[in-house]
Amino acid sequence: MKIVTANSLQDGAVVYLGDDDQWTPQLSGAARFEDSDAKDVLVAAQTRIEEITDAYLVSIDQDGAITGRETLRETIRKAGPTVRLDLGLQAEQCA
Amino acid sequence: MYRYDEFDATMVAERAAQFRGQVARRLSGELSEEEFKPLRLMNGLYLQLHAYMLRVAIPYGTFSSRQMRRLAHAARKYDKGYGHFTTRQNIQYNWPALVDVPDLLDDLAEVEMHAIQTSGNCIRNVTSDQYAGAAADEVEDPRPWCEIIRQWSTFHPEFSFLPRKFKIAVTASDNDRAAVRVHDIGLRLHKNAGGDTGFEVIVGGGLGRTPYVGHTIRDFLPKEHLLSYLEAILRVYNLEGRRDNLYKARIKILVNAEGAERFRGLVEEEWAQIRSSGIDLLREEIERIHAYFEAPAFEKLPGESVALNAQRDGNGEFDRWLRVNTVAHKIPGYAIANISLKPIGGIPGDISAAQMEAVADLADQFSFDEIRATHEQNLVLPHVRKEDLFKVWRVLKAAGLATANIGLVSDIIACPGLDYCTLANTRSIPIAQRISERLADLDEQESLGELKIKISGCINACGHHHVGHIGILGVDKKGEEFYQVTLGGSAGEDASIGEIVGRGLSSGDVVDAVEKLVQFYKSERNDGERFLDVYRRIGADPFKEALYAAA
Numbered sequence: 001m002k003i004v005t006a007n008s009l010q011d012g013a014v015v016y017l018g019d020d021d022q023w024t025p026q027l028s029g030a031a032r033f034e035d036s037d038a039k040d041v042l043v044a045a046q047t048r049i050e051e052i053t054d055a056y057l058v059s060i061d062q063d064g065a066i067t068g069r070e071t072l073r074e075t076i077r078k079a080g081p082t083v084r085l086d087l088g089l090q091a092e093q094c095a
Numbered sequence: 096m097y098r099y100d101e102f103d104a105t106m107v108a109e110r111a112a113q114f115r116g117q118v119a120r121r122l123s124g125e126l127s128e129e130e131f132k133p134l135r136l137m138n139g140l141y142l143q144l145h146a147y148m149l150r151v152a153i154p155y156g157t158f159s160s161r162q163m164r165r166l167a168h169a170a171r172k173y174d175k176g177y178g179h180f181t182t183r184q185n186i187q188y189n190w191p192a193l194v195d196v197p198d199l200l201d202d203l204a205e206v207e208m209h210a211i212q213t214s215g216n217c218i219r220n221v222t223s224d225q226y227a228g229a230a231a232d233e234v235e236d237p238r239p240w241c242e243i244i245r246q247w248s249t250f251h252p253e254f255s256f257l258p259r260k261f262k263i264a265v266t267a268s269d270n271d272r273a274a275v276r277v278h279d280i281g282l283r284l285h286k287n288a289g290g291d292t293g294f295e296v297i298v299g300g301g302l303g304r305t306p307y308v309g310h311t312i313r314d315f316l317p318k319e320h321l322l323s324y325l326e327a328i329l330r331v332y333n334l335e336g337r338r339d340n341l342y343k344a345r346i347k348i349l350v351n352a353e354g355a356e357r358f359r360g361l362v363e364e365e366w367a368q369i370r371s372s373g374i375d376l377l378r379e380e381i382e383r384i385h386a387y388f389e390a391p392a393f394e395k396l397p398g399e400s401v402a403l404n405a406q407r408d409g410n411g412e413f414d415r416w417l418r419v420n421t422v423a424h425k426i427p428g429y430a431i432a433n434i435s436l437k438p439i440g441g442i443p444g445d446i447s448a449a450q451m452e453a454v455a456d457l458a459d460q461f462s463f464d465e466i467r468a469t470h471e472q473n474l475v476l477p478h479v480r481k482e483d484l485f486k487v488w489r490v491l492k493a494a495g496l497a498t499a500n501i502g503l504v505s506d507i508i509a510c511p512g513l514d515y516c517t518l519a520n521t522r523s524i525p526i527a528q529r530i531s532e533r534l535a536d537l538d539e540q541e542s543l544g545e546l547k548i549k550i551s552g553c554i555n556a557c558g559h560h561h562v563g564h565i566g567i568l569g570v571d572k573k574g575e576e577f578y579q580v581t582l583g584g585s586a587g588e589d590a591s592i593g594e595i596v597g598r599g600l601s602s603g604d605v606v607d608a609v610e611k612l613v614q615f616y617k618s619e620r621n622d623g624e625r626f627l628d629v630y631r632r633i634g635a636d637p638f639k640e641a642l643y644a645a646a
Contacts, residue, residue: 007142007146009121009122009193010122010192010193010194011146011147011193012143012145012147012193013145014144014145049124049127050122050123050124053128053142054128054142068574069571069573069574070574072513072574072576073144073513076144076513076514077144077145080145081145081514081515081524082522082525083442083514083522083524083525083528084442084514087145087175087190088145
């Protein structure tokens with residue numbers, strides 16, 4: 001399974017393509033795509049240049065958790081720097 | 096300090112206005128990211144993991160209280176209340192929004208700052224000795240020549256699209272604090288037998304995936320010919336440097352492929368063609384630039400301060416800070432005060448807005464308004480009266496800026512690594528933090544003496560691991576962080592590239608490994624020998640054994 005991630009154009013924040021076709025900062029809100037469909041979804045997402053930049057696919061497992069070689073990188077993108085837990089999405093969730 | 100003339104002010108203001116238009120067109124979708132990316136990079140704006148990152152230039156590491164206060168203002172208004180000093184004497188903001196960057200750049204332009212030459216394949220912000228103009232051991236202040244290079248290189252039409260980025264560093268001391276032997280061009284001001292000052296010109300050094308110590312292609316270049324000679328080098332590189340392969344595009348690859356002798360020949364040939372064509376500055380212009388760097392109005396003071404000697408008696412903490420963090424000044428009664436941005440367990444190079452303001456106030460009151468950024472990610476107050484050092488130290492201590500560890504084992508260079516950087520394979524900062532915590536005891540650190548640990552989170556080597564006495568390189572192994580240890584590197588006048596000692600270590604093991612290496616050094620050293628000296632005396636094998644045998 002795949003999800004689409006990108007950085008928001010205005011502020012660079014990490015976003016995911018949601019079920020409603022809108023961008024969300026929550027990984028849990030990311031729409032899941034079969035590997036076979038994901039490429040087309042990504043190509044469509046990449047045309048939304050007024051909203052985002054640097055869109056690409058991330059692998060997830062059946063439970064929606066990030067998987068594969070880039071797990072650490074994607075986990076840090078999702079949450080924020082591991083050395084500043086007061087910054088990034090992780091900070092909002094703790095607060 | 097240099098102050099902008101009308102040309103500088105106009106160039107910076109026009110560039111900021113131009114970028115404002117480019118940002119607006121990107122936001123409206125008129126420009127694609129593909130079109131916009133080279134434009135934003137020309138203005139120091141990167142996209143990192145969590146946000147944009149703006150790298151602001153501090154030419155040759157010299158800046159004022161007013162500029163530091165503005166950096167603090169920018170950290171609060173446009174970022175998350177902090178900044179990060181880099182290994183090239185610049186400062187980075189990790190969280191600015193694209194929509195705010197034009198305003199941020201306008202705010203910086205008001206205090207003669209910008210983000211030009213901090214990215215892209217141009218001649219980058221020139222770096223220098225952080226003690227320039229203050230050091231007891233310098234031949235002369237190298238900064239006028241840095242400023243001359245800055246003016247020559249900024250928007251140089253011929254060198255705006257080089258094969259790759261290009262970094263120049265200048266020192267005027269035999270004790271190289273600017274790492275000139277590992278730059279694309281390193282310049283060392285020195286005196287020849289006749290008593291004249293000129294440049295040793297070193298070319299083709301660098302770190303990254305193919306590290307090299309540079310080659311001296313000229314022992315003595317008369318100062319007035321600096322620009323024509325630099326232009327000759329850049330011309331040869333611009334023409335002959337590879338553009339077909341990103342990884343082979345730096346000048347170090349060209350110099351080492353051609354051989355230093357042949358490269359020197361090409362440069363001399365080119366120089367013979369252009370040296371009389373009006374590139375070099377006239378004497379009056381050289382003098383005009385030098386006038387900006389006239390020494391501040393130092394007082395006539397006794398070499399020793401009675402008050403200081405009384406203050407250090409019975410205050411061990413202050414006494415240690417004096418021993419470790421202050422350096423001899425060329426003027427009697429003054430000292431150079433280093434400000435460590437490496438608190439035990441902290442993030443190397445990070446500084447909060449409040450800390451920036453504390454430093455600005457100190458510079459204002461006690462250092463003729465001058466601050467320096469170092470390539471080792473620390474700050475310097477270059478001109479402090481010895482009798483003011485106690486006051487300075489108390490303020491620094493209250494601000495959390497008085498860690499007495501300059502040049503010691505916890506004064507670690509670390510790149511931002513995977514906590515921020517899109518290029519990184521692994522994290523760097525947490526390794527630095529854990530080493531610093533493990534070896535926290537300052538008595539022990541001082542007894543270990545000079546020991547430079549440098550950590551990079553990928554092969555691009557922004558953390559200078561190749562030239563660490565102990566270098567640590569993060570590598571990704573099937574999604575797991577591993578760390579390769581190198582030993583015996585040096586960025587100083589005795590520059591050398593460290594050697595890999597063996598298989599990579601897990602993030603859990605690498606801190607133990609550093610401790611083992613440090614303990615082994617202690618057991619082997621003779622009086623006065625630094626870690627590097629012992630390594631060079633006994634070689635890699637005993638260290639390898641110490642590291643891997645018991646494991």
